[in-house]
Amino acid sequence: MTELIQQIIDGLGRGGIYALLALGIAVIFGVMHLINFAHGELITVSAYSSYWLFSIGLDWWLIAPIIVVVALVTAVIIEFVAFRWVRGAPDFTMLMTSFGVHFLVQALFVMYVSANFRQFPRPEWIFATFRVGQLNLEIYDLTVIVITLLTLLATYLLLQRTMFGISLRAAAEDFDTARLMGIRSNRVIRSAFVLSGVLAGIAAVFWLMRSGQAGPTAGLSPMLKGVLAALIGGLGSLSGAVLGGFVLGLVEVLLISRLPSSIAGLTDGIVFLLIALLFVFRPQGLISVKHVERV
């Protein structure tokens, strides 16, 4: 029982990061019908920024907020340079554009920085553990869970209570009608990328604290987890994306801890198999959304 609670806490910590990534992907899918495979590049750029910020002598307390800003700015630049030009194009064109951005950013780092991974110091204090009864808790997991929940709460209030949020949700539900109400396409899409960038930035801080390295493919794994979580939740559903993130994190931790060590390496494969099964029985994901067809 203790062991299970321990694993659930680990899973929620992992899942919190996935939830932040998935939510950013779902927000962009909502307004643009774009599955953003370039979402991981926000992590890649954040990773190199961290490496550089460490090299000039900053510590995590300063680096963390800077990374959030870096991810936000990167998201806005990617929208402006790439996605703005294919807006309204068929979904497939936008998908290819996001792959293009993904590979382009990787290539730029390989060409102008290095193909090798660069290490930077992890904040060791955050991986310290303390005991509560029989539980062995990592400060890291608790920090991730608390910050994720606060971020989700703030995002919820932003989307529900402000005109910014109402505009964003209107654009996600029916883009053309939102435009007829006076919502500006450029502005609402840029704000979706800003939100998605901030969420990815917060996720990046936690991801990079754990990985402690920067490389051209640093964003691949977080991007895949985010896209998977968003798919599990039902693409376009914001609450679904959050739920999907936590489910994915929990399933991973429970599998890793239960699989015999000889096949633990197959965790990702088994996760994909489970997701495939989910889609056989529930093709719309955990939470289904009706999409108004664009005219």
Add this chain to the structure above:
Amino acid sequence: MLGIESLTTRYGAITAVRDVELTVRAGEIVCLIGPNGAGKTTLLSTISGLLKPSTGRVVLDGNDVTGWAPDQMLRSGLALVPEHRRIFADFTVRENLMVGGVTQTASRREQLFDEITSLFPILKERLYTQAGFLSGGEAQQLAIGRALMSDPNVLLMDEPSLGLAPVLVDQVFELIGKLREGGRTLFVVEQNAQRMLSVADRAYVMRSGSIVTAGPAAELRGNEELFKTYLGRSGGAA
């Protein structure tokens, strides 16, 4: 107030609106009638900025607004109640109205909100209902109320009585009358030709993308020949 000059809109190879000329003067109710597929909705979509015309001009208050985006048109005082209402089904009634007032300042939005909820008492009772659960008539009132939240000078309406029970159709036409008293200019596409002609000042008849007849509504109303030829049924009442 609103002028359309030799406007043509194409979807690829198909010309949906062909060389249309029409004017709507301030304070008028002008209606556009015609059979399904005549290009009426395409015309409204082009005027409101959702579609770009291939050729021709749209003039609003003396300014050339051809090809402007919908949000620019709205800010210039032209709002559209779209076909099939297109209310935000996941939103509450209140949120739908708030989106309609997105271009207004916060205080003006509250003021408009009060005005419109008094104009539509049923919406006031349902403020926190999810809009997807409204009946057809309520949803239509919400769609009109939402458009009025931008306090438009010119209101375009696409088939406001479509799919409504007869008693609700009466309400819609009553409302159109009220809006006229409020000094708004209306350009309404409507299937229910007889009813519409009884409240409109002037009318245009559209068929296969072109305007085929125009004139004072009262004249067209008595024109049996017109109904037979262009609207495909006698009397025109649905």
